[in-house]
Amino acid sequence: MTLTLGACAGLLGGDALRVNVAGIEPLAGEGLEMRFNLKLRVQNPNDSAVSFNGIAVELELNGKPFASGVSDESGTVPRFGETVVSVPLTVPAFAAVRQALGLADIAQSGQVPYRLQGKLAGGLTGTTRFTDQGMLTLPGMASQ
Template sequence: MKTFPYARIGGRSRRWFLAGMAAVLVAGCASLRSDYEPPAVMLDSFRLLPSEGLAPRFALGLRVVNPNPAPLPLTGLSYDVALAGQRLITGVARDLKTVPAFGESTVELQAGVDLISGVLLFQQILATSPSDEIDYRLRARLSTGGLTRLLTLEESGTLSLANWRR
């Protein structure tokens, strides 16, 4: 029968071992701040880029706001953007900036859409007048490299189509 190394520890030593492990667990839980406030991710800019193929490319500027007293190291980000109720843009990014404590940082991302979704989007844009707006929803999932620091954030609003037509 196979035994684990801690099973061979004597009675008194076993109690000290378990007490030490409990102290480490309590210290780890105490380091998780109960007053931690989730950061905010906002769509700061959204513009059409010159495309080399048939599918359109976009530049997304995301502003990440950290309302906490500790820096927020961003190790990764996945995101999707829905326009007019359709999820059109998805992407990922890695090796991002650290957002300072009580600060904000802007992340510039490039994204593309699949050809069919792009054609449908541009048909809708061309069919509307320049004063019209289009609804958007941004969903971002941030990884800060920690155990419990996978954050999902959403923002929604409207975009003016007048800025896209130049």
Template sequence: MIVFRRCGSVLFLLLYLVLLHGCASMLARTEPPRVHLVGLQLQQMDLFEQRYLVRLRVQNPNDFPLRVRGLDFRVDIDGERFADGVSNRPLEVPAFGEALAEVEVSSSLWSLARRLRDAGEAGVGAMEYRLHGRVALTGYAVPLGFESSGNLGALVPVR
């Protein structure tokens, strides 16, 4: 009886290690998606908060589709926090393809006023942005991080 328990314990441990190795190797071969800010449009402006529609281009460098179940990100402008956004809308990104995600974000009036004041005569087009966050994928326990940056003048207004 004791021999069967030990064999059962050893078999259970081996099965656990094989499954753990399979999950780890699957995660190790997955390249994180590339996420870029491609549009920003003011939706609503109140005294204390503004709502923007942000368009993100999600690119998949993998040879299999990615099923995005959520996004969590932040936009910094000229090195300071501008807006935060989250989305739980599912998004399928084909293998070696891309998809667009539209997400509403919020920022404060003071944040916007500081950015515009600091832009001065150079204008909004000269302002630099940094986008960083995490993408939660179906079938993955750990979200994958992303980061990109660029110039606000290069953005196409969201229509």
């Protein structure tokens, strides 16, 4: 489930950053919306630190748009190091209903196919885009 941040890493002689979904937790919703805290682990396999000053993501579940989120979190991924970035996700009410209807047949396993795309802003190379896909267990979906 490694996410490749490919933008200008090759031009600078470095390897692309790697991003993994580290977790997803429920947050208090607002109105008809559902909210989650998405945790992303950003790994830097290079000999120099990488700074960032914002992140935006879009999450698809089962091939359909599900949630999006932004964060103005900033920081630095140390050389040959990693950091965890939190992004609050908002799930519009209609997306939640659409997904609930489509997830009935995968409720047994508690896992759903996902695709994540986003961008990490800032640093020497500017905005870096990333994508990832795999299987995700949403809070409250795990089978008993």
